[in-house]
Amino acid sequence: MRFELWAPDAREVTLLLGDERRPMAADRERPGWWTAEAPARPGDRYAFAPDGGPPLPDPRARRLPEGPARPGAVTDLAAHPWRHPWPGRGLPGAVLYELHIGTFTPEGTFEAAARRLPHLAALGISHVQLMPVCPFPGRHGWGYDGVAPWAVHEPYGGPEGLLRFVDEAHGHGLGVVLDVVHNHLGPWGNPLPALGPYFTDRYRTPWGSAVNLDGPGSDEVRAYFTGSALAFLRDYRLDGLRLDAVHALADTRARHFLAELSEAVDALAKEVDRPLFLIAESDRNDPRTTAPRETFGLGVHAQWNDDFHHALHTALTGESQGYYADFARAPMAALARTLTRGFFHDGGWSSFRGRHHGAPLDRAEFPAHRLIGYAQTHDQIGNRAQGDRLAAGLDEPLLACAAALVLCGPFTPMLFMGEEWGATTPWLYFTDHPDPELAEAVRRGRRREFAAHGWAEPDIPDPQDPATRDRSCLDWPEPERLAAARLWQWHRRLIEVRRAHLPAAGRPLAAAAVEYDEAARWLVLRNPPLTVAVNLGDAPAGVPLPPGRHTPVAVSREDCPPPAGGGLRLPPGTAAVLLTP
Structure with a gap:
């Protein structure tokens, strides 16, 4: 077996394989690389020791059985006995379902989550979107402080557990999308700073050192993250990746890292003969994120649309703190704007940021399915002090209205686990850091963050308390x-x-049209051939309908009268979906 390590500053490197120590040779054709050939079997532990220092795990290890900072284990993913052939399932027409393996079930494992897949198949979900599963400190956490982008968290079930979960999902006709983090790595158990220039001090992220994507040595750093993305898509037969916070990918090179990544993913899709896609989380509201590379865009296939979430949230709840302030001034107008223009902030003033923000999408050309629309996500729930879902403050009628706008609106819809039944369990921020100083720093940081949003310190659950995680598990x-x-x-x-x-x-944003009444709090969305009418107010409302014959195909309340006289009489808290050929 061939072992490889990129350690450009090392003078010598030793491979530690079981009880053996083998010197590695410098690769003459690849500067900075060290290689060694040695017999090994799946399960054998190995590590590297540059310049006689302490053993370090392989940055490309596919399995870390003892967690971060410990030796890796040889594994053969290609030997997995796949039971279900999978032709792939692309993003167009998708209904996504975001879930966290550690709290989707009380057991918090791939195996336990797989037993709940029939529930999602019966619901009509097309793709399960997993929050990050790369190794992170401790047993329980959100996963965004992972330190090994090629491996799988062992307490979840490790690589074998993920392979079996994906295979089981395919057996139910479900695709799988994985959330990956390329903008930073976790602060504990990370071997990369000791091996090469993986990070840079020229930029900072809110979560720590920025990844070196444009400085000396960045060719190999970019290849490291691109390689891990392709490995997950190829070896685990995933359908797509969700890219966390791409606005924190600091890159001044002429060709942005995301353009390289999207090109590599498109090439892999041709190689494996199945559709693959990337979904970006971006705070920029920049049309270039999803614009084709041929027109100097980054070529990402879709992006989350937080503006739609913020508009819908303020219209439902009336909240106005923080980034909700701009949307809360006229929430129905903000909701109408996002449904028809995609971005609310598309070049105008953002009071939350204190500057102009975003740029407009081309309504006539931009395919609406390239925006992901949602009423709830892990971020928008978990970054509240009490982790409260919409169901904690809204009654069933308003939850039904939110669902109608998400699932029958112009964007690719996404649900957060438990949303489909109005789960009452919170979803809180929780960690399991073994380093006491890091754990305390996280506690203090969360208190400061929540204080800025007006939440008092006694109201903030301790993220290190195991009960915080336990409270976040779904009640099946x-x-x-x-x-x-x-x-x-x-x-x-x-x-x-x-x-x-x-x-x-293929439907452009321009295909959608909206009428609304700010005071009466009703809105009618024309998303041909469907018309979605919602009344978020406390009183019955007469709403206009576009010309034509309207056939109700989904109505949230039985006492809603049929359309008559070119309009519809909606009781309070009612959603109606009509077919208008």
Whole structure:
């Protein structure tokens, strides 16, 4: 077996394989690389010792059985006995479902999560979107402080557990998307600073040192992260990747890292003969993120649309703190703007940022499915002091209205785990850092962050308390209760309607049109051939309908009268989806 390590500053490197020590040779054709050939079997432990120093795990280890900072284990992913052939499932027409393996079930494992996949298949979900699964300190955490981008968190089930989970998902017709973090790595157990110029002091991220994407040595750093992305797509037969906070990828090179990555993913899709896609999380509202590389864009296939979330959230809840302030001035108008223009901030003033922000999308050309629309995400719930979901403050009728706009709107819809039945369990920020100083620093940081949003310190759960994680686990008996069952059936019906009547792709933003009344709090979305009407107010509302014959295909309340006289009478907290050929 061939062992390789990039350690450009090392004078010598030793391979530690079991009880053996083998010198590695400098690669004459690849400066900075060290190689060694040695017999090895799956399960054998190995590490590297540059210049006689302490053993360091392989940065490209596919398995770290004892966690970060410990030796890796040889593994053969290609030997996995796949049971279900998989032709792939592309993004057009998708309904995404974001879940966290560690809290999707009380057990917090791939195996336990796989047992719940029939629930998602019956709901009509097309893709499960996993939050990060790369190794991180301790047993439980969100996963965004991972330190080994090629490996899989062992407490979840390790690489074998992920392979079996994906295979089981494919057996239910579900694709799998994985959330990956390229903008930073966690602060504990990270061997990369001792091996090469993986990080730079020229930039900072909110989470620590920035990855070196444009300085000396950055060719290999870029290849390291691109290689890990391709390895997950290829070896685990994933359908796509969600790229965390790409606005924190500091890169001044003529060709941005994301353009290189998207080109490599498109090439891999041709090689494996199945669709693959990238979804960016970006705070920039920059049309270049998803613009084709041929027009000097970055070529990412889609991006999260936080503006739509913020507009919908303020319209439902009336909240106005922090970044909700700009949307709360006229929430129905903000919601209408995002439904028809994609971005709310598309070059105008952002009071939250104290500057102008964003740029407009081309409504006539931009395919609406390239924006991901949602009412809730791990960020928007977990970054609240109490981790409270919409169901904690809204009744079932308003939750039904939110679902109608997400699932029958113009964007690719995404649900957060438990949203489909109005889960009452919170989803909190939790960690399991073994370093006491780091754990205390995290506590202090969260207190400062929440204080800036007006939450008092005693109200903030301790992220290191195991009970914080336990409270965040879904309560699986809950969807069987009557009210939860009604909401689940409503979500399933909306997904059926979407799949039956809306085209999978190609519809530009300009195809959607909206009418609304700010004071009465009703909105009518024309998303041909569907019309979605919602009344978020406390009083009945008469809403206009576009010309034509309207057939109700999903109505959230039985007492909603049928369309008449070119309009519709909506009781308070009602959503109606109509087919208008």
